[in-house]
Amino acid sequence: MSLALPFSRRRAAAALIATALLLPLAACGSDDSEKGSAADKSGKAATGAQLTVLAAASLTDVFKTAGAAYEKAHPGTRITFSFAGSQELAAQVGQGAPADALVTADTKTMDALGGETGTPTVIARNRLVIATGEGNPRGVRGLKDLADSDLKVVLAAPEVPVGRYSQKILDAQKITVKPVSQEPSVRAVLSKVELGEADAGLVYKTDAATATGKVDAVEIPDAQNAIAAYPAATLKTSKNPAAAEAFVKWLSSPEARKIFKDADFQQP
Numbered sequence: 001m002s003l004a005l006p007f008s009r010r011r012a013a014a015a016l017i018a019t020a021l022l023l024p025l026a027a028c029g030s031d032d033s034e035k036g037s038a039a040d041k042s043g044k045a046a047t048g049a050q051l052t053v054l055a056a057a058s059l060t061d062v063f064k065t066a067g068a069a070y071e072k073a074h075p076g077t078r079i080t081f082s083f084a085g086s087q088e089l090a091a092q093v094g095q096g097a098p099a100d101a102l103v104t105a106d107t108k109t110m111d112a113l114g115g116e117t118g119t120p121t122v123i124a125r126n127r128l129v130i131a132t133g134e135g136n137p138r139g140v141r142g143l144k145d146l147a148d149s150d151l152k153v154v155l156a157a158p159e160v161p162v163g164r165y166s167q168k169i170l171d172a173q174k175i176t177v178k179p180v181s182q183e184p185s186v187r188a189v190l191s192k193v194e195l196g197e198a199d200a201g202l203v204y205k206t207d208a209a210t211a212t213g214k215v216d217a218v219e220i221p222d223a224q225n226a227i228a229a230y231p232a233a234t235l236k237t238s239k240n241p242a243a244a245e246a247f248v249k250w251l252s253s254p255e256a257r258k259i260f261k262d263a264d265f266q267q268p
Contacts, residue, residue: 049077049243052098054089056105056230057185058126058162058204062263063103066256070247073255077243085185087159093117093235100244103232103251105186105204106161110231120231123251125266126204127225128165130218131193131211138199140218143170146177146200154198156189157182165226166202173224190215204228206264227266 055063060083067079082089086104093102093116102117104110110120132140138151146153155177156163163182170177180198183189190207192198194214208217232251234244250256257267 049074049240051077051079051100051240051243051247052082053079053101053103053247054082054084054092054097054099055103056086056089056161057083057187058105058207058228059083059103059230060187061210062206062260062265065263066251066259069255069259070250074246077247079247083187085156085160087161088184096237098237098239099235100238100240101232101234101248103230104161105228105230106164107229107231108164109161110233115236117233117235118245118248120233121248121252122229122268123232123256124230124260124268126206126228126230127266128162128169128202128220128228129205129208130200130220131190131203131208131215132200132218133193133196134214134216136216136218140200142218143173143175143220143224146170146202147175149178152180152197152199153177154181154183154189154192154201155179156186156202157184160185161228162186162189162202162204165228169202169220169224169226209264229268230265 063081067081071077071079082099086106086109089102089104090109090113093099093113102110103123107120107122110117130140130143130146132138140146140151145151155166158164158167181192183192186203186207189201190203190211193201194211205217208215232248234241234248238244252268261267
């Protein structure tokens with residue numbers, strides 16, 4: 001007797017076997033698909049953040065390094081910095097400029113914004129030096145020399161943090177300086193000295209360090225100096241509050257502090 005099945009039954013049996021073999025593969029494919037979907041969703045949640053950070057002009061160089069480090073550690077996050085004098089940044093915040101975080105060069109400017117920001121955290125500190133032309137051709141040795149009427153001195157405007165710090169230390173030493181100009185930011189002061197339009201100017205130590213080979217820095221003794229504090233805070237108008245808070249928190253991390261230290265900033 002032949003054991004061969006009729007063609008129609010053989011075809012049905014083959015279909016059943018094929019279905020049985022494919023079910024485990026389909027199940028595995030479903031798991032992988034779900035895992036891939038979860039990864040995509042997770043990746044999307046962790047990426048795509050576009051942050052705008054308003055930052056004091058004296059942070060220009062160090063924040064470029066810090067921003068690159070943060071983006072590397074947080075794939076997909078992109079940070080755009082807008083640098084200016086702290087007083088200009090505060091005005092932008094007051095006018096509703098779209099931004100996510102703010103870092104100023106003094107606590108006074110930050111505190112004046114009141115309910116516009118989250119709780120500020122000081123992330124770094126700085127000190128002043130006297131910037132002179134390369135080689136210090138006018139022989140400036142200290143603050144008292146800035147009172148020389150033959151010396152072209154440039155300072156930041158009084159409403160600029162570095163301008164207030166400058167006036168504070170000059171007043172403490174009872175030194176009267178008549179600047180040839182008052183600039184809107186510390187970088188503008190540095191530029192005047194670099195270009196030879198001024199013989200000397202008061203700037204942050206870190207700014208003078210960015211112009212090595214173009215200007216000299218005359219140290220100011222601690223007893224005559226002022227220490228600048230840099231508070232950072234999220235802005236309440238941020239469209240990315242969680243991402244903004246994460247970045248501000250990171251600015252106090254060991255990695256960020258090392259970047260600030262390498263740029264000659266003092267620890268908070």
